[in-house]
Structure formats: C-alpha cells, structure tokens
Amino acid sequence: MNRQKPILYSVIIPTLNEERYIGALLRSLAEQTEKHFEVIVVDAHSKDGTRDVVASFGTKLPSLQILKSEKRLIAEQRNIGAASARYDWLVFVDADSVLLPYFFERLSLYLAHHRVAALTTWFSPDSEIRKDALLTLFANVTIESSVMLSRPLAPGPLTIVTKAAHTKIGGYDGGYRNGEDVDYGRRLFDRGIPLHVLRETLYIWSLRRFRREGTLRMLERFSVTALLVLVTKKPQRYISGYDLGGALYSLKKSSRLSFIRKYERRLRKLMKEFV
Numbered sequence: 001m002n003r004q005k006p007i008l009y010s011v012i013i014p015t016l017n018e019e020r021y022i023g024a025l026l027r028s029l030a031e032q033t034e035k036h037f038e039v040i041v042v043d044a045h046s047k048d049g050t051r052d053v054v055a056s057f058g059t060k061l062p063s064l065q066i067l068k069s070e071k072r073l074i075a076e077q078r079n080i081g082a083a084s085a086r087y088d089w090l091v092f093v094d095a096d097s098v099l100l101p102y103f104f105e106r107l108s109l110y111l112a113h114h115r116v117a118a119l120t121t122w123f124s125p126d127s128e129i130r131k132d133a134l135l136t137l138f139a140n141v142t143i144e145s146s147v148m149l150s151r152p153l154a155p156g157p158l159t160i161v162t163k164a165a166h167t168k169i170g171g172y173d174g175g176y177r178n179g180e181d182v183d184y185g186r187r188l189f190d191r192g193i194p195l196h197v198l199r200e201t202l203y204i205w206s207l208r209r210f211r212r213e214g215t216l217r218m219l220e221r222f223s224v225t226a227l228l229v230l231v232t233k234k235p236q237r238y239i240s241g242y243d244l245g246g247a248l249y250s251l252k253k254s255s256r257l258s259f260i261r262k263y264e265r266r267l268r269k270l271m272k273e274f275v
Contacts, residue, residue, distance in 0.1 A: 009037040012081030018095040034104040038063035075172035096206035152195035154185030
C-alpha cells in the first residue's frame with residue numbers, strides 16, 4: 001500500500017517590532033502535530049528584539065530562515081518570503097496570530113479531499129471576553145459573506161494559497177500600504193481562483209489593535225472599507241493612522257482550547273442558519 005506524500009508548506013511571517021508577539025506564534029509552530037513545513041520570517045528592520053527572538057527558535061524550528069526587507073511594507077515582505085519559499089503551499093500569517101497545535105494536520109486533511117488553490121479558516125479571539133467573541137464572530141461571518149457575494153476577502157492574519165496561484169496574479173500589490181489582503185483576494189477571484197473557507201477554528205486572531213484604538217473606531221474604519229469594496233471591488237490603498245508594528249500594542253493572553261471549542265460551536269450554529 002502506497003502512502004500519500006505529505007503536503008509541504010512554507011510559512012511566511014512579515015515582522016516589524018514584534019518582539020512581544022512573534023515568540024507565541026513560533027512556539028505554536030514548534031508544537032504542531034505535523035511538521036512538514038518551513039518557516040520564513042521577513043523582517044523590516046525592527047528596532048526591538050524581534051530578530052533575537054526568532055533566532056532563539058533555530059533549534060526548535062530547524063527549517064527557519066530570517067530575511068530582510070528594505071521596505072516597511074507588508075505586501076513587499078510577503079512577496080519576498082514567497083520568492084524564497086521551497087514548497088508548493090504558502091501560508092501567509094501575521095506575527096501576532098497563533099496557530100492551534102493541529103493546524104497543519106487538519107489543513108492537510110482538508111486539502112486531501114478538496115480541490116482548492118486559496119483558502120482561509122475560521123478563527124477565535126485572543127481572550128475569553130464576551131465582546132471579543134462577538135466581534136470575532138462578526139468577522140468570521142463577514143469573510144463568509146464576502147465569498148458568497150463574490151467579493152472574497154483574503155484575511156491578512158491568515159491566507160493559504162498555492163505558489164502557482166500567487167505567481168499567477170503577480171503576488172501582493174506593493175502599491176498598497178493597507179488593504180493589500182482585500183486586493184489580493186479580489187485579484188485571485190478575477191483570475192478564476194475562488195477563496196474557500198475551512199469551517200473549523202484553527203488559529204487565534206489578535207485583537208490588540210481594537211484594544212489600543214477602540215472597538216467603535218475600528219469598526220467604523222472596517223465598515224467604510226467593506227462598503228468601498230462592495231461598491232467598487234477595490235480597497236483603500238492607504239488608511240490614515242493605521243500604523244504597523246507590534247511594539248505599539250499591549251500583550252494579552254491567548255484563549256484556552258475549551259473556550260475555542262465553545263466559540264466554534266456557536267459559530268457553526270450561526271453559519272448553519274446564515275448559509
């Protein structure tokens with residue numbers, strides 16, 4: 001009996017002053033039940049200890065490399081990582097996200113039974129606060145709705161795509177300081193590559209920006225962007241005051257697996273009614 005070859009992944013992480021957060025993500029990668037992946041960190045001249053934290057995982061993640069980006073631009077950083085990737089599947093993930101231990105195991109199982117070239121997954125918040133759970137629930141439904149309305153959003157915190165698809169659309173558009181993920185999803189769709197959603201909670205979304213800038217302000221900002229995409233199919237290239245960099249935010253503890261399970265059940269029930 002011939003065993004199916006494992007799916008290999010290149011995990012691409014853009015960083016800028018992420019000393020407080022990158023360790024949690026790299027730790028979650030080191031603890032994966034499946035380890036058929038390499039890790040590529042693309043740093044844009046961080047002024048804190050980001051690179052030192054990454055280097056400390058050299059023995060825990062043997063397939064780890066740190067690249068430099070001259071531009072502090074997340075689109076360019078992702079493209080640099082993709083250009084150095086050795087494997088067929090690219091996993092673009094933000095430095096403040098955390099992957100659950102069975103992330104690659106569940107992802108490989110899904111890909112073995114579905115013909116897809118681009119996808120994302122459900123996610124949970126990084127706290128057990130009810131407000132954060134509701135906010136994340138809304139975000140998951142928004143992504144599902146964007147796919148149904150043929151305006152697919154390729155979420156910045158986690159987008160998984162084949163290297164062939166990434167190359168076909170020319171990668172991320174370096175002309176975007178913000179909204180590069182929305183533009184990426186749109187161009188994938190325009191080239192006949194739909195975004196799929198794996199309806200299982202497989203990563204934790206950081207709400208640090210909401211805590212720093214205020215939930216209402218962030219929702220207003222995202223609502224304007226969503227309306228613009230719905231009408232014109234194009235996001236804003238620049239959002240005033242939307243700074244990048246992990247050193248700007250306060251650290252919050254990740255939610256527990258039991259909470260994630262409860263959250264996932266609520267999301268599944270809601271999506272069953274919605275879809």
